[in-house]
Amino acid sequence: MxxxxxxxxxxxxxxxxxxxxxxxxxxxxxxxxxxxxxxxxxxxxxxxxHGSASSLRAGHSRTIGLSVIDIGNPFFTDVAAGVEDVASDRGYAVILGNSSGDRMKEQRNLLVFAEQRVRGVLITPSDEDQARLDRIKERGINVVFVDHPATRPDQCSVAVNDVTGGAMAVAHLIEGGAERVAYVTGPTSIRQCADRRQGAERALAAAGRDPASLVEVPMTAMTARAGQQAAEKLLAEGLPDAVFCANDLLALGVLRGLMHAGVRVPDDVALVGYDDIDFASASAVTLTSIRQPTHRLGQVATELLLDECDNPGSHAHQQIMFQPELIVRESTRN
Amino acid sequence: MxxxxxxxxxxxxxxxxxxxxxxxxxxxxxxxxxxxxxxxxxxxxxxxxHGSASSLRAGHSRTIGLSVIDIGNPFFTDVAAGVEDVASDRGYAVILGNSSGDRMKEQRNLLVFAEQRVRGVLITPSDEDQARLDRIKERGINVVFVDHPATRPDQCSVAVNDVTGGAMAVAHLIEGGAERVAYVTGPTSIRQCADRRQGAERALAAAGRDPASLVEVPMTAMTARAGQQAAEKLLAEGLPDAVFCANDLLALGVLRGLMHAGVRVPDDVALVGYDDIDFASASAVTLTSIRQPTHRLGQVATELLLDECDNPGSHAHQQIMFQPELIVRESTRN
DNA sequence: ACAAATTATTAAAACGTATCAAGCCGCAAA
DNA sequence: TTTGCGGCTTGATACGTTTTAATAATTTGT
CATH class of the missing domain: 1.10.260.40 (lambda repressor-like DNA-binding domains)
Structure with missing residues (x-):
């Protein structure tokens, strides 16, 4: 039967x-x-x-592991869709692991991947612990970093330049006439947040301003709710001319907080987000944002990984850095 | 080594x-x-x-397949997170398949699952073709429907009552004083859209109104862009007192379209969405919506599936139907 | 027409684990 | 002492495929 x-x-x-x-x-x-x-x-x-019998004898399976920090975040969802695209095209199955930013959970996912003898692993590492990944590579499992630049030449990675993105955002705000610029951000331990701030400061310097003039508003979360609280803080401390948010969710929250207080965007305050999630173009005042090639990120990472698997001899490790793109919408049109 | x-x-x-x-x-x-x-x-x-050797000998693997219609949709993302939760807890790996609503792609995903000899399959079927699933079950792979009620007693499923949800939404609008109610929906071939409309009509009837008085505005997509077009259509044809949307994305688009035309929500028109995605509470006017237990949907489906796998003798097939919940926010507070 | 070279096919030996009948050992009962 | 018994452990086998060396069939060159 x-x-x-x-x-x-x-x-x-x-x-x-x-x-x-x-x-x-x-x-x-x-x-x-x-x-x-x-x-x-x-x-x-x-x-x-019978895939199991096949991979037992052949010594490797036709699966790859994907470990992301938060599958609920539209950013990672898009990346995952890109991964699934090319993996599916090449006959590979994708095993999904959600780390929730918890390194124990990440560890467990990697164990599962090892048991399945996946051909390779795509991972957005939740911390900088390289040793754990070395242990994986010892097993002959290739690893590619996603949305995290590799620091070593024997390691492939794909990422988007967050410094450039931050600079683009703030340069655009300055160009629009902003004098005082605020930066609403998440925990500064997050690399992306730190890089984007660095870009913002660079843009200020390039315009002959003092980088230290950037008004930093750090939040513990990167959600819309946190954004709304940030708006309250800004209202209390005196409004800047422009606000740059590390995240579209934060930006949407700020937008809502400001509108509730009767502040008009962009007339009174200009606003820029980051990620260009779908909802950035669906809000009451559409949001200027920094777009990242998320889907492509997943696709390229997977292509890199499969190339490394299929041509172990000729494969050249690459650290690919994409450039972000400024999408101008109503929130900065004045 | x-x-x-x-x-x-x-x-x-x-x-x-x-x-x-x-x-x-x-x-x-x-x-x-x-x-x-x-x-x-x-x-x-x-x-x-070595998972492959293990499953070769044991006759079954410790993986389950998850086939969804659109991993980019926050609804399915939440479901997937729920699935991953319990699968990971029980030591199972999740193989992800994205069908994009394309039945050929769905077919290919099922083939991959079959090759991997997954222990079971969780699927949101993209159409009603039962034969294909029967072929899977012949192979001894259990199948559980997600967000789709099973019509046969030998088949587990988890779903949310869309008729009730539609009725809740419209009853709430009527209670708020609405006379003329519009229903902005996606393709009527989609079961969820049809069910929600049926619920809307039921609510009208229960209030002593003519169910046929529901103004239906069908769109080909269920995106924010489509919602905005729907708003234009409504403006041209004469505004109703209230709008019920089959989807939060549609509702956000309608909201934006109305606000642009100077229509005030909820003062001039009340608005209800569906799904209660995160952004429903982040928009300029927060959105009243119908919440579904998405995460739980994924969890329960997985528990059902693993129970069916582990206790083939004592397992009782269940068709679980969750109830949705009305979340009242600004878009209907007047 | 015959050897050589090429092409097609086969048989057998792994791959790493789970399972099960059979064996071992020490101890209690006879 | 013998017998029986119950708890632990072992050895051999099979799972379904890939792969390699060897054999058979076919073509080519002379």
């Missing part, structure tokens, strides 16, 4: 199991006539290859 | 491979002293079980 094996197919087609395996894996090695005979037997019997 | 097997562990601990397998799978069957000895050998050698 359930399980029809390569032997059954061989018997039906009047060939040996080895030949069936050949039409599966190296069709060009087998004569056209026998190949069609085997293919017919396969479809008549509804045979599907 | 890479690969240390159960035999190496056995040699190190001075026992037979069979015993090592026992401490892995039935620890209670082996004497405490040898067990600790084996466990030490395992950690000293950094042994991790």
């Amino acid at each position: 359930g399980s029809v094996s390569i032997k059954d197919v061989a018997a039906r087609a009047g060939v040996s199991p080895g030949t069936v395996s050949n039409v599966l894996n190296r069709p060009e090695k087998v004569a056209a006539s026998t190949r069609t005979r085997v293919e017919r037997a396969i479809s008549e019997l509804g045979f599907v290859r | 890479g690969s240390v097997s159960i035999k190496d562990v056995a040699a190190r601990a001075g026992v037979s491979p069979g015993t090592v397998s026992n401490v892995l799978n039935r620890p209670e069957k082996v004497a405490a002293s040898t067990r600790t000895r084996v466990e030490r050998a395992i950690s000293e050698l950094g042994f991790v079980r």
Whole structure:
């Protein structure tokens, strides 16, 4: 009933199991006539290859592991969709792991990946602990960083330049006439937040301003709720001319907080977010934002990983850095 | 280097491979002293079980397949997070498949699942073709429907009552004094859209109104952009007192379209969405919406599936129907 | 027409684990 | 002492595939 094996197919087609395996894996090695005979037997019997047996013998599976920090974040969701795209195209299955920023959970995911003998791992590391990843690589499992630049040359990575992104945002605000600029951000321990601030300061310096004039408003979370609290803080401390947020969710919260207080955007205060999530263009005042090639990030990371797997000899490790893009909308048009 | 097997562990601990397998799978069957000895050998050698070999011999793997229609939709993302939660807790890996509503792609995902010999499949079917799923079940792979009620008693499913949800939304609008109610929806071939409309009509009837008085505004997509177009259509045809949208994305678009035209929400028009996505509470006018227990949906579906796998004898198939919840916010407070 | 070279196919040996019948050992009952 | 018994452990086998060396079939060159 359930399980029809390569032997059954061989018997039906009047060939040996080895030949069936050949039409599966190296069709060009087998004569056209026998190949069609085997293919017919396969479809008549509804045979599907037993992946476990295959990877046991072959020494590697056709799966890759994907470990992200928060699958609920639209950013990572888009990345995951990109990964799934090319993995699926090349016949690979994607095993999903959600670390929730918890390193124990991340560790457990990596163990599961190791048990499944995944061909490779795509990971947005939740911290800088390289040793753990080295242990994975010792097992012959390739690792590619996603949204995190690798510091070592023997390690592939894809990321987006957050410093440039921050600079673009603030340069745009200065160009629009802003004198006093605020930066609403998440925890400064997050690399992305720190890099974007650095970019903001660079833009100020480039315009001949004092980088220290940037009004920093640090929040513990990067949600819309936190953004609203940030707006209250800004209202209390005196409004700046422009606000740059480390995140679209924060920006949407700030927007709402300001509007509630009767502040008009962009007339009274200009506003820029980051990520260009779908909702940035759906809010009451559409949001100027920094777009990142999220989907592409996932695609390229996967291509890099599979290239490393398929051509271990000729593969050249790459640390790819994408450039972000400024999307101007109503929140800065005045 | 890479690969240390159960035999190496056995040699190190001075026992037979069979015993090592026992401490892995039935620890209670082996004497405490040898067990600790084996466990030490395992950690000293950094042994991790070869999942493929294990499932080849055991006849089933510790993976489940998850096939969703659109991983980019926050609704499915939340579901996936719930699935990952309990799967990870029980030591299962989740293989992700994104069908994009394309039945060929869904088919390919199911093939990948079959090759991996997943223990079971969680699927939000993109159409009503039961035959394809029957073929999966013939292979001994259990299937649970997610966000889709099963019509047959030999099939588990979890879903949320969309008729009730639609009724709640419109009853709330009527209670708020609405005379003329519009329903902005996606393609009517989508079950969820049809069910929610049915609920809306039921609420009208319950209030002594003519169900046919519901002004239906069908769109081809369920995005914010489509919502904005719907708002234009409503403005052209004469505004209703209230608008019920099949989707929060549509509702956010409608909100934006109305505000741009100077229509005030909720003073001039009341508005209700569906799904209660995070952004419903982050928009300029916060959105009244129908909340679904998305995360729980994924959790329960997975529990059902794993119960079916682990206790094939005693498992009772269930078709679970959750109830939605009305979340009242500014868009209907007047 | 015969050897050589090429192409197609086969048989058998792994891959790493789970399982199960059989064996071992020490101890209580006879 | 013998027998029986129960708890632990072992050894051998099978799971379904890939791979390699060897054999058979076919073509080519002379």
